[in-house]
Amino acid sequence: MATKTQGRLCLWQLCQLLLFSAGVMSLDCNLLHHQQSKFNRYSLQLLQKTGRSFPLECLGDLTAFQFPEKVLKHKFPQHAQMAAHEILQQLFGIFSRNLLQTRWEKGDVELFRNGLHLQTKHLEKCLSTKGGRPILRLKRYFQRIKDFLEKKKYSTCAWETVRLEAQRCFLYMDKLTVMMKN
Amino acid sequence: MSTPMYNCVPFAFLFECFLILATFSFNLETSLINSPQKLTMNSQNFQHILSWEAGNNTTVPTYYHVQYIALSSKKEWKDAEECSNTTRLFCNLTKEYDDYENSYIALLKSFTEHGVFNLSSPDFSPYRATYLGPPIVNLTACPGCINVTVKLPAVYLKEKSLIDIYKKLDYSTTVESSDRKEKTSANETSEECFSYVIRSLRLNTNYCVSVAVTASLNSHSIPSALKCIITKSTTRKGDGTIPILSGGLVSFVLGVLLIGLYKGGFICLKSGPWPKVLETTNTLHCSVHVPDPEIVCSVQIIHKEIIKKEWEYCDDDDDDDSGSDSENSDEYTKRGILGRIVNSHAKSNTFVQQSIDCASAESSSQAIKLLDSDAENSEEDQSVIKENESTSKVLFHPSSEVNHSSTSDLRNSACFNINLSTVMLRDPEKTWDESTTLVTHQEDEVDLQDYCAFEEFESKPFTNIDYSKRPDCHNSSHEWQKPSVSDESDTSDSEYIRR
Numbered sequence: 001m002a003t004k005t006q007g008r009l010c011l012w013q014l015c016q017l018l019l020f021s022a023g024v025m026s027l028d029c030n031l032l033h034h035q036q037s038k039f040n041r042y043s044l045q046l047l048q049k050t051g052r053s054f055p056l057e058c059l060g061d062l063t064a065f066q067f068p069e070k071v072l073k074h075k076f077p078q079h080a081q082m083a084a085h086e087i088l089q090q091l092f093g094i095f096s097r098n099l100l101q102t103r104w105e106k107g108d109v110e111l112f113r114n115g116l117h118l119q120t121k122h123l124e125k126c127l128s129t130k131g132g133r134p135i136l137r138l139k140r141y142f143q144r145i146k147d148f149l150e151k152k153k154y155s156t157c158a159w160e161t162v163r164l165e166a167q168r169c170f171l172y173m174d175k176l177t178v179m180m181k182n
Numbered sequence: 183m184s185t186p187m188y189n190c191v192p193f194a195f196l197f198e199c200f201l202i203l204a205t206f207s208f209n210l211e212t213s214l215i216n217s218p219q220k221l222t223m224n225s226q227n228f229q230h231i232l233s234w235e236a237g238n239n240t241t242v243p244t245y246y247h248v249q250y251i252a253l254s255s256k257k258e259w260k261d262a263e264e265c266s267n268t269t270r271l272f273c274n275l276t277k278e279y280d281d282y283e284n285s286y287i288a289l290l291k292s293f294t295e296h297g298v299f300n301l302s303s304p305d306f307s308p309y310r311a312t313y314l315g316p317p318i319v320n321l322t323a324c325p326g327c328i329n330v331t332v333k334l335p336a337v338y339l340k341e342k343s344l345i346d347i348y349k350k351l352d353y354s355t356t357v358e359s360s361d362r363k364e365k366t367s368a369n370e371t372s373e374e375c376f377s378y379v380i381r382s383l384r385l386n387t388n389y390c391v392s393v394a395v396t397a398s399l400n401s402h403s404i405p406s407a408l409k410c411i412i413t414k415s416t417t418r419k420g421d422g423t424i425p426i427l428s429g430g431l432v433s434f435v436l437g438v439l440l441i442g443l444y445k446g447g448f449i450c451l452k453s454g455p456w457p458k459v460l461e462t463t464n465t466l467h468c469s470v471h472v473p474d475p476e477i478v479c480s481v482q483i484i485h486k487e488i489i490k491k492e493w494e495y496c497d498d499d500d501d502d503d504s505g506s507d508s509e510n511s512d513e514y515t516k517r518g519i520l521g522r523i524v525n526s527h528a529k530s531n532t533f534v535q536q537s538i539d540c541a542s543a544e545s546s547s548q549a550i551k552l553l554d555s556d557a558e559n560s561e562e563d564q565s566v567i568k569e570n571e572s573t574s575k576v577l578f579h580p581s582s583e584v585n586h587s588s589t590s591d592l593r594n595s596a597c598f599n600i601n602l603s604t605v606m607l608r609d610p611e612k613t614w615d616e617s618t619t620l621v622t623h624q625e626d627e628v629d630l631q632d633y634c635a636f637e638e639f640e641s642k643p644f645t646n647i648d649y650s651k652r653p654d655c656h657n658s659s660h661e662w663q664k665p666s667v668s669d670e671s672d673t674s675d676s677e678y679i680r681r
Contacts, residue, residue, distance in 0.1 A: 037398045044399060053304030054253060064255035164253055171283055171309065174399050178349055
């Protein structure tokens, strides 16, 4: 008799576990856009705080990198999620490069990079598919930034230009986050 | 030793003079240039105003020139309109910063007769830096709650609103009362005008409300001014009494209705069976078979040939009276005989001469018709009473039970009750053995009733006696019971004797 009741309890607990886990997992991705919105705000503040005002002497290095705005016109949440994931991943890659010539606070930069990494992983959990044409466009865009940095030899002004562009990226991220919400 | 002292003193004096001159010159220079200070950008709802403070030397005339540049690929400094060669200490750059997603740097140039001094502002992104609000707030009180209506402020951009720019805004509410302060956040809106209700407040208490609006990437906001309102007390007093009164009225009306129905006999509380006595109520009334009041006529029947035959009958039955028959016969001829149905053989030539002194003479003719019709229909069981014209009707009170007393009231009525079962019919040519009793059918009784039919009755078939009329049985029974009950066998004799 005791074994039967124990068996029944185990089965019931298993059922509960499955149900709750399903709920928990779905909840995580349902609140993704809220969490992403918070991340965007925090990261942008960090980025603004890291450098001070844009130096006037670097005005000559200003370059139009031409962000692919077609990405923002895809209205499917999955596409927006994929685009956001790609942007964060690329930014992480860029800001992991040679920052020696910058006068930025290292602590702030580290925080910024860690946040990027975590959010990238978070988005990966909720993504079902990867790739697609908008991703290619984004890849080309970030390649242009990387090429610019290399060309300018990671100078202070180059980094300031890149920082300015990264701030603009977060504006696009904010729009993508709104699209991520069904 | 004294000589080094002489060398130090002039050197120190010179150095001191140099310092003083340097300080003075520097001050002079700055005062001459009159550099502006505290360059600040005040931006509210995308209205950007760059302001500064004048230099120390206010006496020196200074002209200001503002330029701006958008941090994009176009590396061109542009001149701000209305801010060229101005002595004002501010410049409106709303129109100049038209691309709200871009960043701009403003450059202030101050001109004096001595030179130009440049001062640049930090890079400014309207999207991220402008202050949002204050929203327009309207409050309405309700019991224990406040209804808040918020309208977003207008934006100093062409054909744009805050929702157009940010798509989605967050708003937070600050509720202050006399003892505590509470702020609620994490609310979203995507409408220019929206409303919501602050609940769980105390009744009849003064609360002050302030609303602030922020965006996801722009946390700069100006909250609305505190607006105060007193929450309402409980709902109207009349709200509870009206349903109670209406319920009471409805129940009262229902009660009156039920009582009325009960009194009227439509509702019976007792569900038992009717007493047996009551069950026969319907039949009791008309078990007597009393017809409607009839016009009783006194009829004189003059028997002629009948007499003889009857006497013959009587001789057979009653030997005692045989002797007096002849005498009586003479009496009978003299006196009128009360009408009595005589059911004799159809072939007998009996006829009854009757005189009627009824009020309704018309009815007699009609009765005659009935009699005639009956005579046609009937055969041996029915007597044919005919005369030339003055055949009259014989009244009968049909009843099988009261046949004894049916001969009542011989003085007033001419109706007799004869138990037909005792009447014997005989053909004078035949013997008594072959005589037959009157068939006491219901039909006969019905036929008897036909004879008694008057105006009121003639149109109705007797089989369909209307029992509902419930003739007054009491009066009729009195008529019945008045005479003494006599034997059936003596009825015929008694009648004759009385007459």
